[in-house]
Amino acid sequence: MSLSISAPTALEYFATLVQSDEQFPLLEAAASLAQDEYPELDVQQVLGDVDQLLARLRRRLPADAAPLQRLRALNQFFFHDLSFGGNVNDYYDPDNSYLNAVLRTRRGIPLSLAVLWLELAQGLNLHARGVGFPGHFMLKVTMPKGQVVIDPFTGRSLSREELSARLEPYKRSSGLVGEFDVPLGLYLQPAAPREIIARMLRNLKEIHHTQEDWQRAIAVQDRLVVLLPEAWSEYRDRGLAHAGQGNNALAVRDLETYLTHAEDALDIDVIAERCAGLRRAAG
Numbered sequence: 001m002s003l004s005i006s007a008p009t010a011l012e013y014f015a016t017l018v019q020s021d022e023q024f025p026l027l028e029a030a031a032s033l034a035q036d037e038y039p040e041l042d043v044q045q046v047l048g049d050v051d052q053l054l055a056r057l058r059r060r061l062p063a064d065a066a067p068l069q070r071l072r073a074l075n076q077f078f079f080h081d082l083s084f085g086g087n088v089n090d091y092y093d094p095d096n097s098y099l100n101a102v103l104r105t106r107r108g109i110p111l112s113l114a115v116l117w118l119e120l121a122q123g124l125n126l127h128a129r130g131v132g133f134p135g136h137f138m139l140k141v142t143m144p145k146g147q148v149v150i151d152p153f154t155g156r157s158l159s160r161e162e163l164s165a166r167l168e169p170y171k172r173s174s175g176l177v178g179e180f181d182v183p184l185g186l187y188l189q190p191a192a193p194r195e196i197i198a199r200m201l202r203n204l205k206e207i208h209h210t211q212e213d214w215q216r217a218i219a220v221q222d223r224l225v226v227l228l229p230e231a232w233s234e235y236r237d238r239g240l241a242h243a244g245q246g247n248n249a250l251a252v253r254d255l256e257t258y259l260t261h262a263e264d265a266l267d268i269d270v271i272a273e274r275c276a277g278l279r280r281a282a283g
Helices: 010-017 026-036 043-058 067-081 099-105 110-123 160-174 184-188 193-210 214-227 232-245 248-261 268-282
Strands: 127-131 138-143 146-150
Touching: 010 026, 010 214, 026 043, 026 099, 026 110, 026 193, 026 214, 043 067, 043 099, 043 110, 067 110, 067 138, 099 110, 110 127, 110 138, 110 193, 160 184, 193 214, 193 232, 214 232, 232 248, 232 268, 248 268
Parallel strands: none
Antiparallel strands: 127 138, 138 146
């Protein structure tokens, strides 16, 4: 009797990576997102490519290099010698979120560039974290004499004045002015790895929904539901994607899950009406 052991699907593999917040493998989870678009992708090869970059960088530094020397060497290596930077010509290309593509083209969006930079920073024992700054992901490094905030899109360090200026449009649109204003430091809180992966997936979701590419949108939504099993709006959005793809029964199941758990949502009546229509269509 022979045993048939099948390899896990890309979604099952992703689920094993993100099941616990302890020892969350940020780089591996981020790299695995590309398997929906590149089914033959070897994620371990991507990790190996980053390890090789780190080895090259370490060879440039003495063992006793001070934190500021390590930070300067990292930024010189990443942003100048390797020329990693933002894809200003095609910002909404999904490849900007796939680390295998970013490593090949050296172009990405703030999030994907930040994930690669953070891996190298941690390899140099720098105390670096990602920051979910409104509208633009940032990097924060804690140094002996203070903090440095870096824009991963350009490699520039940003002053408090520049950060405050970038916040102004967000604050005004959110009503966070006058007595409702909050300190800059609250916008510079470190993002947990799960939050970073969620933000990467939501970027992809936005692209696919905008293009009405429902098949790709559903693959992204499947990952979001695995990553955030109690984020009920993700069930709603997956249900709407299923409806767009003509999967009425699956759409109804997801929308009913949303309606059951999101009782106070503002769109509850609209979604209930949509769900009823899909239920009738599903027969």
